[in-house]
Amino acid sequence: xxxxxxxxxxxxxxxxxxxxxxxxxxxxxxxxxxxxxxxxxxxxxxxxxxxxxxxxxxxxxxxxxxxxxxxxxxxxxxxxxxxxxxxxxxxxxxxxxxxxxxxxxxxxxxxxxxxxxxxxxxxxxxxxxxxxxxxxxxxxxxxxxxxxxxxxxxxxxxxxxxxxxxxxxxxxxxxxxxxxxxxxxxxxxxxxxxxxxxxxxxxxxxxxxxxxxxxxxxxxxxxxxxxxxxxxxxxxxxxxxxxxxxxxxxxxxxxxxxxxxxxxxxxxxxxxxxxxxxxxxxxxxxxxxxxxxxxxxxxxxxxxxxxxxxxxxxxxxxxxxxxxxxxxxxxxxxxxxxxxxxxxxxxxxxxxxxxxxxxxxxxxxxxxxxxxxxxxxxxxxxxxxxxxxxxxxxxxxxxx
Numbered sequence: 001x002x003x004x005x006x007x008x009x010x011x012x013x014x015x016x017x018x019x020x021x022x023x024x025x026x027x028x029x030x031x032x033x034x035x036x037x038x039x040x041x042x043x044x045x046x047x048x049x050x051x052x053x054x055x056x057x058x059x060x061x062x063x064x065x066x067x068x069x070x071x072x073x074x075x076x077x078x079x080x081x082x083x084x085x086x087x088x089x090x091x092x093x094x095x096x097x098x099x100x101x102x103x104x105x106x107x108x109x110x111x112x113x114x115x116x117x118x119x120x121x122x123x124x125x126x127x128x129x130x131x132x133x134x135x136x137x138x139x140x141x142x143x144x145x146x147x148x149x150x151x152x153x154x155x156x157x158x159x160x161x162x163x164x165x166x167x168x169x170x171x172x173x174x175x176x177x178x179x180x181x182x183x184x185x186x187x188x189x190x191x192x193x194x195x196x197x198x199x200x201x202x203x204x205x206x207x208x209x210x211x212x213x214x215x216x217x218x219x220x221x222x223x224x225x226x227x228x229x230x231x232x233x234x235x236x237x238x239x240x241x242x243x244x245x246x247x248x249x250x251x252x253x254x255x256x257x258x259x260x261x262x263x264x265x266x267x268x269x270x271x272x273x274x275x276x277x278x279x280x281x282x283x284x285x286x287x288x289x290x291x292x293x294x295x296x297x298x299x300x301x302x303x304x305x306x307x308x309x310x311x312x313x314x315x316x317x318x319x320x321x322x323x324x325x326x327x328x329x330x331x332x333x334x335x336x337x338x339x340x341x342x343x344x345x346x347x348x349x350x351x352x353x354x355x356x357x358x359x360x361x362x363x364x365x366x367x368x369x370x371x372x373x374x375x376x377x378x379x380x381x382x383x384x385x386x387x388x389x390x391x392x393x394x395x396x397x398x399x400x
Contacts, residue, residue, distance in 0.1 A: 015139065028088060113171050219253060
């Protein structure tokens with residue numbers, strides 16, 4: 001009976017190479033991503049109430065850790081998960097830890113940093129064990145790269161546990177530095193192994209969809225920021241108008257991402273694939289930071305000028321998001337397939353980023369700043385739409 005139970009309900013993970021090409025994103029994955037709504041919201045809430053250079057550093061480091069956790073869980077399920085009880089149990093275990101992590105996320109830079117490091121270390125330890133289970137199923141050709149990945153995860157987990165004893169002021173800097181080191185080492189490992197071993201790590205439709213879904217999660221933080229701002233001030237007409245303009249900034253982000261980048265595959269080489277993956281970190285970070293700035297924008301809706309910190313956070317986040325969209329777009333298959341469309345788009349987004357920074361320097365009234373930003377973002381899309389309509393075959397440029 002126990003062996004029959006394992007055979008039907010507790011299967012080992014899929015090995016590398018056992019890719020399900022036509023797999024759709026499951027309801028379990030959607031449920032898993034939903035927990036990140038809470039974790040990201042807590043991180044953004046901390047930035048919204050501490051708009052400063054240190055607040056931005058704190059937010060970037062914590063968001064980077066959250067995103068790396070999501071990436072590890074997502075890659076594991078997409079490449080190795082099954083529709084069985086073992087996979088479900090492990091995903092639910094991660095969700096329990098993430099809910100626990102959310103409790104300490106807002107205060108992680110200060111009073112709850114030790115608790116955050118402890119829970120995050122446990123979370124990464126669980127993921128490391130799951131990846132070790134994959135190595136036991138892998139063939140010899142994949143064993144080396146899996147071993148390197150597991151080794152990096154062990155070090156990452158140990159460092160997170162170690163930061164429990166790091167002084168409060170230095171802890172966030174250690175986290176941020178290790179996020180950067182993790183990204184660089186991940187890119188180096190994948191690129192080197194693909195060159196040496198000829199291993200091809202393809203990007204599946206379901207993985208592309210998961211990245212789009214996480215982008216939607218952070219776009220939701222723009223909505224949360226607007227609602228938080230509206231809920232903390234008197235709802236005068238100018239406050240309501242400012243809030244609605246803020247929501248439209250989120251709509252514009254959605255439009256740009258899913259028309260220019262979303263649902264599209266990166267080129268089939270390790271450099272572009274890893275740039276595509278890790279390029280989503282600054283894009284989503286920028287969107288979430290803009291959502292945090294929305295709280296202050298709405299709260300100060302009746303002021304003559306946007307507070308300087310809020311203006312630079314909003315404009316800097318939007319400008320960074322636009323520039324990273326350009327870099328992610330350059331990794332796409334469509335960038336080479338439709339150069340007459342993507343070349344002008346890249347130039348337009350870069351010019352728009354410069355205009356957005358000028359608007360932040362200008363610091364007009366909140367409603368006027370949001371309106372000006374919206375005009376710039378809408379202008380980028382209409383420019384791209386004009387180019388698209390004048391292609392010989394516009395339908396060929398749509399996502400497959």
